[in-house]
Amino acid sequence: MTPVRAGLPAGAGRETVQQVCTSCHAIGMVTANGRTSDGWAEVIERMMGLGLEASDEDLQTVHAYLTREFPPRRAN
Ligand code: HEC
Structure with a gap:
């Protein structure tokens, strides 16, 4: 079993x-709010x-x- 990474669900791109x-802030900063693709x-x-510096591919x-794992929260 892969250990659960702080707050990030399994899936392509998690690594x-x-x-x-996470080089500037905790991952919690990223996962606190869901958002649309835009x-x-x-x-x-x-x-x-x-x-932030990363390759286009990584971005x-x-x-x-x-977008897939953290969509905007539903109203309920
Ligand atoms: C070069 C440093 C750096 C890197 C790398 C970085 N961040 Fe940030 N991030 C910051 C700083 C500084 C803040 C707080 C200031 C602000 O909110 O503008 C922040 C705040 C945030 C926030 C909360 C603010 C908001 O407007 O909701 C989110 C979400 C976020 N970062 C997402 C990301 C994501 C996603 C990545 C990877 C693609 C990332 N960060 C990589 C520096 C960084």
Whole structure:
């Protein structure tokens, strides 16, 4: 069994998110709120403005993973 990574569900891209999105803050910062596809694209762009560096391929993987695993919360 793979150990559960802090708050990230299993799935393609989890390792990449773990690598790319935890150098400046805890993963909890990422997982606190769900977002739409556009919302995640905006976040990733803003993180690049703050100094995030990753390949286009990794950024696409991160975007796909977050959009799939962390959609906006339902009302209920
Ligand atoms: C270069 C450092 C850095 C990296 C790498 C980084 N972040 Fe951030 N992140 C920050 C800083 C600084 C803040 C707090 C300031 C802010 O909110 O603008 C933050 C805050 C956040 C927030 C909460 C703020 C909000 O608007 O909701 C989210 C979500 C987030 N980051 C997601 C990510 C994701 C997803 C990645 C990986 C793609 C990532 N971060 C990688 C620096 C970074």
